[in-house]
Amino acid sequence: MDLHQLYKSIKEESADISREAIEINVKIKTASENLQNMKADAIEKYGTDNIDELQALLEKLNKENEEIVQRAQQELEARKKEVLDTKDKIAKIQQGIL
Numbered sequence: 001m002d003l004h005q006l007y008k009s010i011k012e013e014s015a016d017i018s019r020e021a022i023e024i025n026v027k028i029k030t031a032s033e034n035l036q037n038m039k040a041d042a043i044e045k046y047g048t049d050n051i052d053e054l055q056a057l058l059e060k061l062n063k064e065n066e067e068i069v070q071r072a073q074q075e076l077e078a079r080k081k082e083v084l085d086t087k088d089k090i091a092k093i094q095q096g097i098l
Contacts, residue, residue, distance in 0.1 A: 001009075039049035046057055 042049040042054060046054060048054060048057075
């Protein structure tokens with residue numbers, strides 16, 4: 001490879017590196033902006049952007065949701081039992097047992 005080809009190769013490689021650096025910087029800037037937006041949203045919605053506080057809040061909300069689902073399931077089971085009991089009473093009335 002002569003000097004001209006070597007120079008051309010180095011110049012092309014340098015241009016590629018420069019383009020990649022620009023792309024990386026744009027990605028870093030975008031990620032930083034996204035992070036700032038997420039922090040602002042977290043502060044607005046939850047009063048904090050502290051990851052530990054948000055994790056604790058998430059755990060608290062998950063526990064509350066589990067309790068709500070459990071109570072709803074218990075209420076549903078109670079309603080099912082009431083329906084079955086009522087159907088049973090209706091069947092007995094229809095059969096003249098009651």
